[in-house]
Amino acid sequence: MLFLSAMASTLAMRSFPIDVLLIFDYELQDNRFSPERLEEMQRYFNESTDNGKLYVNYPMVEACKHFLKMPDVEYLKRTVSREDALKYKSIVGNASRYQSFERHFIRPDVDDMIELTAIKALRLCGHNGEAGYESEYRDLDHETIVKAQNDTLRLADEVWVLGTCLLFILDYSTALIDFAGIESKLLG
Numbered sequence: 001m002l003f004l005s006a007m008a009s010t011l012a013m014r015s016f017p018i019d020v021l022l023i024f025d026y027e028l029q030d031n032r033f034s035p036e037r038l039e040e041m042q043r044y045f046n047e048s049t050d051n052g053k054l055y056v057n058y059p060m061v062e063a064c065k066h067f068l069k070m071p072d073v074e075y076l077k078r079t080v081s082r083e084d085a086l087k088y089k090s091i092v093g094n095a096s097r098y099q100s101f102e103r104h105f106i107r108p109d110v111d112d113m114i115e116l117t118a119i120k121a122l123r124l125c126g127h128n129g130e131a132g133y134e135s136e137y138r139d140l141d142h143e144t145i146v147k148a149q150n151d152t153l154r155l156a157d158e159v160w161v162l163g164t165c166l167l168f169i170l171d172y173s174t175a176l177i178d179f180a181g182i183e184s185k186l187l188g
Contacts, residue, residue, distance in 0.1 A: 020052035023165045025060035026149065028085040035150040042146045048171070054142065055165040058149055059085040062092040064163030067116075069097055070109045075116050076123070078161040082153065114177050117166045124148040124160060137174055140167070 022045050027033050038056065045054035057063050059080050067075055080088055098105060118137055125144040127136045142164065149159050170177060 019048040021048060021165075021168060022052045022054045023061070024054065024056050026056050026058045026159060028059055028082050028153070028159070035146075035153065039143065039146050039150065042143045046142065053168075053171070055168060056142070056146060056149075057165055058159045058162045059088050061163065061165065062089055063161045064113070064117075064166055065096050065098040066092045066161050066163075067098055067109075067113055068095060070112045072112075072116065075161070076120050079152070079156075079158045080161055081158045083157075085159070111177055114166050114169055117163060118170055118177075120160065120162055121145055121164065121167060124162070137170055 026038070042054050042056070045052045047053060066078065080091070084091060093099065098109070118140070121140055122136050125141055125148070145162070145164065149162075153159050
């Protein structure tokens with residue numbers, strides 16, 4: 001009887017998986033920074049209910065608020081050089097309209113930020129929106145993103161500004177954001 005009770009408890013716990021989220025910055029200024037090690041970590045930490053899911057912010061978490069206005073379609077082209085990564089917090093502090101999460105963020109702007117982040121991530125992965133962003137998003141691969149960022153760093157000494165921790169919302173449920181009409185709404 002004790003065995004069956006323990007087994008039932010184990011099965012009950014398994015029916016409610018726990019998500020483990022690992023949120024890191026792409027630490028260009030760290031003397032231990034290794035693009036190869038980051039790719040290896042991204043391969044290993046790829047499922048939130050297994051080993052955990054790694055979300056890397058490029059160059060750091062301030063990328064989540066590096067928007068000048070909404071919609072900020074220039075965000076899709078925004079990069080930061082290795083040199084400017086050292087002063088990125090200050091750059092965002094001087095440029096962003098969104099300084100305080102309590103005062104400056106309203107739901108429609110946050111939705112736009114998430115959508116723009118998803119579009120940018122998809123473009124880094126080689127998607128172009130032809131099949132629809134929602135269907136393409138289901139195939140978003142963070143390993144491809146880190147490889148694209150590492151390639152850009154190697155070739156141009158810069159990285160694309162991208163706060164991937166915002167993408168957890170879409171990983172949880174793409175229905176939380178309205179992808180319908182995203183191209184016309186945000187991209188004209």
